[in-house]
Amino acid sequence: MSKNEIKVALIGxxxxxxxxxxxxxxxxxxxxxxxxxxxxxxKIGFCKLSQIQKARIYDLPGTYSTNPNSxxxxxxxxxxxxxxxxxxxxxxxVVTEVENLKQNLYLFTQIxxxxxxxxxxxxxxxxxxxxxxxxxxxxxxEKLHTKIILVSTRKNTGIEELKKEIINYKKxxxxxxxxxKRIDPEYFKxxxxxxxxxxxxxxWLVISQNFEVIDDxxxxxxxxxxxxxxxxxxxxxxxxxxxxxxxxxxxxKNTYNINTKHSEGIQGFLDKILLHKFWGYIIFLFILFIxxxxxxxxxxxxxxxxxxxxxxxxxxxxxxxxxxxxTSLLVEGIIPGLGSVFVxxxxxxxxxxxxxxxxxxxxxxxxxxLMDRIMRPFGLNGKSVIPLISGAACAIPAVMATRNIENxxxxxxxxxxxxxxxxxxxxxxxxxxxxLVIPEGNFIIFGYQGLALFLLYMAGAVMAIFSAWxxxxxxxxxxxxxQYFIIEMPTYKAPMFQNVIIxxxxxxxxxxxxAGKIIFTITIIIWFxxxxxxSENYKNAEKHTQELASKNNWDITEQDNYLxxxxxxxxxxxxxxxxxxxxxxxxxxDWRTSIAVLGSFxxxxxxxxxxxxxxxxxxxxxxxxxxxxxxxxxxxxTETTPNGTLVFSLAxxxxxLLFFAFAMQCISTFAIVRKETNSWxxxxxxxxxxxGFAYLVAFIAFQLLK
Numbered sequence: 001m002s003k004n005e006i007k008v009a010l011i012g013x014x015x016x017x018x019x020x021x022x023x024x025x026x027x028x029x030x031x032x033x034x035x036x037x038x039x040x041x042x043k044i045g046f047c048k049l050s051q052i053q054k055a056r057i058y059d060l061p062g063t064y065s066t067n068p069n070s071x072x073x074x075x076x077x078x079x080x081x082x083x084x085x086x087x088x089x090x091x092x093x094v095v096t097e098v099e100n101l102k103q104n105l106y107l108f109t110q111i112x113x114x115x116x117x118x119x120x121x122x123x124x125x126x127x128x129x130x131x132x133x134x135x136x137x138x139x140x141x142e143k144l145h146t147k148i149i150l151v152s153t154r155k156n157t158g159i160e161e162l163k164k165e166i167i168n169y170k171k172x173x174x175x176x177x178x179x180x181k182r183i184d185p186e187y188f189k190x191x192x193x194x195x196x197x198x199x200x201x202x203x204w205l206v207i208s209q210n211f212e213v214i215d216d217x218x219x220x221x222x223x224x225x226x227x228x229x230x231x232x233x234x235x236x237x238x239x240x241x242x243x244x245x246x247x248x249x250x251x252x253k254n255t256y257n258i259n260t261k262h263s264e265g266i267q268g269f270l271d272k273i274l275l276h277k278f279w280g281y282i283i284f285l286f287i288l289f290i291x292x293x294x295x296x297x298x299x300x301x302x303x304x305x306x307x308x309x310x311x312x313x314x315x316x317x318x319x320x321x322x323x324x325x326x327t328s329l330l331v332e333g334i335i336p337g338l339g340s341v342f343v344x345x346x347x348x349x350x351x352x353x354x355x356x357x358x359x360x361x362x363x364x365x366x367x368x369x370l371m372d373r374i375m376r377p378f379g380l381n382g383k384s385v386i387p388l389i390s391g392a393a394c395a396i397p398a399v400m401a402t403r404n405i406e407n408x409x410x411x412x413x414x415x416x417x418x419x420x421x422x423x424x425x426x427x428x429x430x431x432x433x434x435x436l437v438i439p440e441g442n443f444i445i446f447g448y449q450g451l452a453l454f455l456l457y458m459a460g461a462v463m464a465i466f467s468a469w470x471x472x473x474x475x476x477x478x479x480x481x482x483q484y485f486i487i488e489m490p491t492y493k494a495p496m497f498q499n500v501i502i503x504x505x506x507x508x509x510x511x512x513x514x515a516g517k518i519i520f521t522i523t524i525i526i527w528f529x530x531x532x533x534x535s536e537n538y539k540n541a542e543k544h545t546q547e548l549a550s551k552n553n554w555d556i557t558e559q560d561n562y563l564x565x566x567x568x569x570x571x572x573x574x575x576x577x578x579x580x581x582x583x584x585x586x587x588x589x590d591w592r593t594s595i596a597v598l599g600s601f602x603x604x605x606x607x608x609x610x611x612x613x614x615x616x617x618x619x620x621x622x623x624x625x626x627x628x629x630x631x632x633x634x635x636x637x638t639e640t641t642p643n644g645t646l647v648f649s650l651a652x653x654x655x656x657l658l659f660f661a662f663a664m665q666c667i668s669t670f671a672i673v674r675k676e677t678n679s680w681x682x683x684x685x686x687x688x689x690x691x692g693f694a695y696l697v698a699f700i701a702f703q704l705l706k
Contacts, residue, residue, distance in 0.1 A: 006055045007087065008047075008166055011076060011111065012095035013104050014062035015365065015490040017123040019043075020153035021095055021162075022059040023502050030057075030506070041403060049163045058087065061406075066110040067209055067237070072406050077209075080114055081202060091117040091169035093162070097124045098133055099491065101256060105144075105248045106241075109177035112146065113201045117172040119147050119165050126152040127491075132259025143251035145175035154496060177247055180204055183239045187228070208233050267492050274363065280370050288389050291354045302346040310339030333527035337520040341512060344668060348397040349508045351390055355401060356503045360495030364404075369489070378465055379472020381410040388414070388464060391421030392457075395669045399676055400507060409477040413468050415676060416686050419669050420464035420662065422457045425604040429660050430456055436636055437653025456661050463662060510675075526599065529573040538570040573598060587659065587695065588652035588702040597665075604665045651705035655698040663694035 012018040022030070026045025043059035060079055061072035068074035082088060094111055096104030101122065112118050122135070141148050147165050151158030165172075180200050181188040191203050207228065228236075274280055314335045321327040358364040364383075372382030380388075383405045390398035398418050405411035430453055438452045533539070541563060549559040568574055569592075577595030584594045600607035639647040646652075664670065664687040674683040 007089045008055050009058045009060055009089035009092045011060045013064050016095050016097040017153050018095040020499055023499055024159050025057050049167050053167050065107050070406050071408050093119045093121055095121045098122050109244045112177045115174050117169045121149050121151050123151050125150040126155050134257045136255040140255040145173045178243045183236050274366050299346040299350050303343050306343045310335055333524045337524050344396050345508050347394045349504050351397040352504045352507045356500040357495050362490040362492045365489055378468040379413050380468050381405045384414040387418050391418045395419045395423050396672050399672050413471045417464040417467045420460045422460040426660055429607050433653050433657050436648055437650045459661050530571050533571045535570050541567045587698045588655045600665045651702045655702040658701050659694045659698040664690040
């Protein structure tokens with residue numbers, strides 16, 4: 001970190017436009033990660049304030065006050081308390097919005113008492129005329145002892161003035177808003193005598209809030225000397241709140257005027273419709289349906305281009321490089337590994353495009369309010385509905401979408417149950433196996449095969465909700481916070497293009513950089529296991545294939561398909577498949593199906609292509625093409641065991657369908673869960689739990705139907 005950089009912390013209530021200001025200051029010169037050891041998002045950007053002065057900008061999580069009710073809020077306040085921290089800010093910018101200034105100023109008065117240079121930004125200044133608002137900035141600055149900047153992120157005004165004030169932060173007054181001793185003079189007199197070198201406001205935070213340590217102040221040391229009961233502390237907090245609002249009311253009395261005669265207008269009209277007890281849900285479901293269709297349909301084009309592009313790139317290198325381990329690594333390992341990462345980017349980008357549009361417009365807060373009552377009994381949040389619905393396209397962007405859920409327990413439950421929702425990668429398996437084992441015909445007016453597909457989708461959705469309910473009853477997360485549902489209804493507004501693009505870019509980059517590393521690594525490992533062998537059969541595969549080709553008059557294609565199948569059978573992955581066959585035998589799987597199940601850990605859809613390779617059908621069959629499906633089905637229908645029974649009987653087929661309906665067969669999802677929870681623990685618990693349940697259900701189905 002440059003010594004010449006000014007460290008700036010942006011803080012404010014939710015929905016005041018804090019992130020918009022952050023984006024205007026930093027543009028794409030920012031990065032997103034997690035605070036060490038926790039799941040709270042950490043956003044840092046860099047800004048050029050002048051020709052010679054730069055700034056490091058921290059976009060802290062939104063909070064209503066310094067009394068944290070969630071881990072996000074605790075992190076936001078903690079960043080402003082520890083002067084020994086390398087990221088401790090030189091100046092704090094408290095962002096408010098012009099229509100809710102009185103409410104927003106409560107946080108400002110608390111931050112001001114930390115004795116850090118503080119600038120007050122009043123955002124959305126472009127609405128003042130329409131709302132009949134006038135502010136005497138100079139008089140309000142004198143009342144609050146700070147510099148005030150009027151900003152409009154929509155019209156990009158006030159940003160240059162803000163930069164100038166940040167440069168001159170050392171000139172800002174450090175007056176505190178209130179005298180904290182007025183809350184309880186006797187008690188604070190004792191504290192000042194007992195801890196003469198400590199700030200009374202910090203001592204009060206340690207005593208009254210969820211902070212065990214601030215700098216070198218420990219909560220236990222204070223409480224051991226002078227214990228206050230919970231009721232006494234609550235009464236002191238109430239007195240503090242009264243003092244602060246007395247200051248705010250006095251400061252705004254002759255400096256802030258708003259015309260209360262203007263009607264609700266379009267916002268009131270829209271809320272009556274969008275928050276309606278019946279039509280609100282219908283409209284939201286319709287919007288979700290449109291979003292889902294667009295995600296599914298639009299993303300298929302760039303995903304197909306990327307998939308075929310990486311495939312053509314592999315073929316290009318294969319033709320130009322000599323045969324050998326390096327070429328095999330590049331063509332069959334590295335390039336497909338990169339492809340397996342980048343192929344998900346279109347879905348992630350499109351999903352977060354729509355989420356950003358909903359958030360920027362102000363509609364997302366209405367969705368949370370609308371859905372929270374339904375989701376709450378299952379331990380979920382109103383915002384959980386977006387990830388759950390998105391999981392039907394792909395679990396990866398769906399899990400990433402849980403970042404909008406502030407409550408860690410509710411977010412974790414959503415992450416853990418979302419992969420139960422049937423994603424698009426399962427569809428090729430469903431289509432092949434249903435056509436293979438479910439007979440044609442109708443039940444009343446419903447076709448058996450269509451009904452089977454519907455039931456598989458419903459089974460995943462029901463299991464997700466049921467699992468959420470189980471976790472809600474059993475999962476214990478010690479956060480030390482009382483949970484409250486607080487939602488603020490922002491005014492409707494047109495989305496800011498810059499905010500939307502930056503959000504989409506950051507989320508896509510985070511997936512490629514973080515989860516992509518894990519996906520790529522494990523893809524290479526699976527390639528290595530499938531492309532290498534130590535047995536004599538593997539080493540002599542070419543010779544063995546040539547002998548059979550001469551004996552049976554095979555053409556080049558037949559010879560090549562058999563060689564790939566024979567090598568796959570005798571590879572390290574094939575050996576593992578044969579070794580674990582006894583584990584999968586109770587589910588009705590032979591060693592070939594076991595290999596396909598193992599290979600599908602890289603991606604569910606590879607189950608069908610792996611079977612095509614093992615049964616010498618080649619790797620060029622398009623499993624989504626009707627002719628390709630017919631070729632695979634025709635071959636699999638004729639496969640028999642040594643005792644003459646069908647390999648893919650009704651019992652085996654149903655077992656496979658149920659296994660993939662519930663199993664965690666996707667390394668990409670595993671990787672993104674690891675990243676979003678910041679822990680291997682939850683990723684492993686999820687994989688073991690889901691796959692164990694899938695094994696049990698598949699076992700019961702096979703044993704009942706065989």
